[in-house]
Amino acid sequence: MADFRSLEIFYWVATFSSFRRASEQVNTTQPAVSQRIAALEHEYGTLFERRTRDVVLTGRGRALLGFAERFLALRAEMEAALSEPGRMTGTLRLGVSETIVQMWLMRFVERMRAVYPAVSVDITVDISPNMQAALLGNDLDLAFLVGPITLPNLVNRPLFSTTVAWIAAPQLITAEAPLSLGALLRHPLITYPKNTSPYVELRDLVLRANLLPSQIHTSASLATIVKMGVEGLGICLIPPDVVRRELASGDLVILPAEQSLSDIVFTATYANRPDHHLVTEAARLAQEVAQAWTDGAGAADR
Known part of the structure; x- marks a missing residue:
């Protein structure tokens, strides 16, 4: 009968479709993984269809995976109930x-x-x-x-x-009335990288308005974005919550704007x-x- 270790190894092979990655996950050798799977297949029949680069569960394999997940979940539940955090x-x-x-x-x-x-x-x-x-x-x-x-x-x-706002150094731009998108785009913009939701929303706004921004600077470092904003290098599109100190000191201000941005x-x-x-x-x-x-x-x- 299958033991917990064999079921655990089988689960990870099924998850990764790979003997190699499963061996890395359970901290053992690939031959040891192969041996465990061979023992399970001797008892229950063919569990994986071998391919050049990976393996795929057979019908029997899919059935065993359901039981393996239940066994592993029950073991985790038992350990959680009986162990002190x-x-x-x-x-x-x-x-x-x-x-x-x-x-x-x-x-x-x-x-x-x-x-x-x-x-x-x-x-x-x-x-x-x-x-x-x-x-x-x-x-x-x-x-x-x-x-x-x-x-x-x-x-x-x-x-x-958290909300996202147009935020800038007071020396860069001042406004009492809400600024139009066109007025905002006359200044360089600074925001998150191109494959993030704030940048994608900004890009779509610009495309729909058929406007050409001055510049759009991006950075994966929020600290860099904030520093560039404080230095007056552009308008930041970031959550006000991350610059509470700079807003309180007056180094940055939230700009009134006609165009709002989606919350993150x-x-x-x-x-x-x-x-x-x-x-x-x-x-x-x-x-x-x-x-x-x-x-x-x-x-x-x-």
């Missing part, structure tokens, strides 16, 4: 949008340390499209990104939304896998931290 060990591979780094990431890390003191958090700061690819490739366990990601094997938990919605997104109890709990903690931060930010505005 403070004794849980391991590493959470976390991807984060820099917008969240500037807001409440440090509070989340503190909360993780308090609840799971023996769990390390390995943080990667990146743009959302790259983090989505990393989740699908199992290079990240959890990502705080612009979502939701509408793929069947990804779970999205809502975190918060962030989610805690992770792959729907049976053994991800730590990941789901980390996502739940992130929701609590984001809500507390949102409530505190709202109180500060009143």
Whole structure:
């Protein structure tokens, strides 16, 4: 009869369609993976159709995958119910949008340390499209990104939304009445990279209005965008929440504008896998931290 280890290895081979990637995931050799799969196939019949570059589940393989997922999920549930959070060990591979780094990431890390003191958090700061690819490739366990990601094997938990505004140094442009899109586009614009939602929305606005912007500068570094804005190099399209200090000091101002921009919605997104109890709990903690931060930010505005 199949044991948990064999079912776990089978699950990862099925997930990646690869013996090699499964061996890396479970930290064993490829021959050891092949041996486990051969033993399962001896007992249950052919589970994979071998191809040149990958493997594909057969009908029997798909049936076994359903049972393997249930076994692994039950084991994770048992371990979660019987283990104390403070004794849980391991590493959470976390991807984060820099917008969240500037807001409440440090509070989340503190909360993780308090609840799971023996769990390390390995943080990667990146743009959302790259983090989505990393989740699908199992290079990240959890990502705080612009979502939701509408793929069947990804779970999205809502975190918060934040407005995006036209923000500039007061010496660059002053206005009391709302500025038209044409007036805004006479100045260089500074925003997120080209494959992000703020840039795509800006591009579509420009195309629909049939206007030619002065320049559009992009950067994956939010700190760089803010610095360029403070130096008067252009109008930033970013959330006011990330420049509260600069707005309070007068280094930056929110420009009145006729054209509003869509809010950015962030989610805690992770792959729907049976053994991800730590990941789901980390996502739940992130929701609590984001809500507390949102409530505190709202109180500060009143």
